[in-house]
Amino acid sequence: MELDREQDVLRAASMYYLQDLKMEVIARHLGTSRSTVSRLIKRARETGLVEITLRPASTRAPGLGRSVSAAFGVDAYVVPVPDSSSHIERLDQVSMTAAKLLTSWFDSDMVLGIAWGTTLASVSRYLVPKPTRGAAVVQLNGAANMRTSGVDYASDLISSFGTAFGAAVHHFSVPAFFDFSDTKAAMWRERSVRRVLDMQRRADIAVFSVGAVAGAVPSHVYSAGYLDDADVRVLHDEGVVGDVCTVFLRADGSWQDVPLNARATGPTPTELQRLPRRVCVVAGDNKVAPLLAALRAGVVTDLVVDEVTAGALLEAADPGPVRRTRARTATTGA
Known part of the structure; x- marks a missing residue:
C-alpha cells in the first residue's frame, strides 16, 4: 500500500x-480528486523528491565560492541573495542550504x-526528515548560564x-x-x-556557527546571560572578536x-581539527570578523555563507598567513 502511494506521488509530481x-x-x-493531487505534490516537495531552486539572473555566488x-x-557553498536582503532573509536562505547539505551528508x-546558537536553531527549522539507523546526535557545548538553566x-x-534523522540524542548537561x-x-x-x-570525539560531522561580540544582531552567547560585565571587559582587553562553540578567538585565530577559554565547555580548535568534517554556517555582516578568525584558526572544512557576507569576508582578509585545512571535492554548491 505504501509503495502504491509513493508511486502516485512520483506520477503526480512528474x-x-x-x-x-x-x-x-x-x-x-x-x-482521484484535485485535492488529493495537491497533497501528493506537496508530499513530493516535503520528502525531497522534488527540489525547487531559484537561480537569480545575475549572481556573484559561483565566483565568490571559488x-x-x-x-x-575550504569547500565554500555561497548562497545567492540580493544585496538588499534583510539579515533574517539571508539567514533563512543560508539555513535552507545548510539543512539540505546536512541531510545529504549525514547517514x-x-x-x-x-x-547550539541562533543560526543552528534556524537550520533546524529547515531539516527534511531522513530516517537513519545507529546514528547519534551529540551536543558540543554546555548551555547553563547565570540567569536561567539554558x-x-x-x-x-x-x-x-x-528527531529529523531518527538518531539517538546525547545532551551535555x-x-x-x-x-x-x-x-x-x-x-x-x-x-x-x-x-x-567521548561521543563528541567520535563525531563524523560537527556543525556550528560563529558568535560575534559586536553587531546589530548580537550572538546568543553574548545576549542571554552567559557572560558578566567583568568577562566582557576581559574579552575586550584580549582583543577577542568572537567565538566558535563558546571558545573565544582573536582576529588572528x-x-x-x-583566560575565559579555560572555563569554556566547548571543544577547542585543536579538538575540532581532529574531526573529519567541520561545517560552519554563517550569515550577517557582523559575523565577518569572527568568521575570518575561525578560518585562520583552521576549524572549518565546509563553509555555508550568504553572498553578501562572502564578499565582505574576502574584502576583510589580508594577505597574512592562513592555516589551510584539507579541501574536499565539492559535490554540491558553488
Whole structure:
C-alpha cells in the first residue's frame, strides 16, 4: 500500500513539474480528486523528491565560492541573495542550504555534533526528515548560564536534529562556562561527562556557527546571560572578536591564552581539527570578523555563507598567513 502511494506521488509530481499538466488533468489520469493531487505534490516537495531552486539572473555566488575556497582551503557553498536582503532573509536562505547539505551528508552509523546558537536553531527549522539507523546526535557545548538553566533551549535544539534523522540524542548537561577552571577539570573526570566527551570525539560531522561580540544582531552567547560585565571587559582587553562553540578567538585565530577559554565547555580548535568534517554556517555582516578568525584558526572544512557576507569576508582578509585545512571535492554548491 505504501509503495502504491509513493508511486502516485512520483506520477503526480512528474506530470505537474515535467509535463506541465494542470491538477484537474492529473486527477483524471490518476482517477482521484484535485485535492488529493495537491497533497501528493506537496508530499513530493516535503520528502525531497522534488527540489525547487531559484537561480537569480545575475549572481556573484559561483565566483565568490571559488575565491573563498582558494583563499582559505575550504569547500565554500555561497548562497545567492540580493544585496538588499534583510539579515533574517539571508539567514533563512543560508539555513535552507545548510539543512539540505546536512541531510545529504549525514547517514546511518554516523555521529553529528551540534553547537547550539541562533543560526543552528534556524537550520533546524529547515531539516527534511531522513530516517537513519545507529546514528547519534551529540551536543558540543554546555548551555547553563547565570540567569536561567539554558538547558531547555539547547535541549530542544539538539533534539530537533535527533528527531529529523531518527538518531539517538546525547545532551551535555554542564554550564556553558564554569566559574572556575578547577571546577571544569574536576567535572571532566566524571564518568557521565567523559561519556559525552567521548561521543563528541567520535563525531563524523560537527556543525556550528560563529558568535560575534559586536553587531546589530548580537550572538546568543553574548545576549542571554552567559557572560558578566567583568568577562566582557576581559574579552575586550584580549582583543577577542568572537567565538566558535563558546571558545573565544582573536582576529588572528589565536585562542590558547584567552583566560575565559579555560572555563569554556566547548571543544577547542585543536579538538575540532581532529574531526573529519567541520561545517560552519554563517550569515550577517557582523559575523565577518569572527568568521575570518575561525578560518585562520583552521576549524572549518565546509563553509555555508550568504553572498553578501562572502564578499565582505574576502574584502576583510589580508594577505597574512592562513592555516589551510584539507579541501574536499565539492559535490554540491558553488
